Amino acid sequence: MTPTLIVVALAVGYGLGRWQPYDRLSAWVNWQLRFRADRWASRPRQAVLLGLLLVTDPVHTARAWRHRNDPPTLRDPAP
Numbered sequence: 001m002t003p004t005l006i007v008v009a010l011a012v013g014y015g016l017g018r019w020q021p022y023d024r025l026s027a028w029v030n031w032q033l034r035f036r037a038d039r040w041a042s043r044p045r046q047a048v049l050l051g052l053l054l055v056t057d058p059v060h061t062a063r064a065w066r067h068r069n070d071p072p073t074l075r076d077p078a079p
Contacts, residue, residue, distance in 0.1 A: 025049055 045064060053061040 022053070025052065 028045075050061070
């Protein structure tokens with residue numbers, strides 16, 4: 001039972017990695033925000049994306065959310 005479960009988990013992980021649901025969902029939400037006149041209709045879509053990211057990758061999502069309004073880093077002057 002356990003080796004079968006491990007093989008199934010690895011296969012599902014590999015399949016999700018090949019399918020890349022984050023990139024597809026993110027591109028879809030971005031398209032909805034740019035080309036739709038009613039931006040309030042896309043708020044549930046953004047909530048779905050945020051919820052998916054919070055459930056599957058909470059550390060990086062929380063870090064990105066905390067630092068979303070940070071000022072840009074200053075560049076060194078040219079020599």
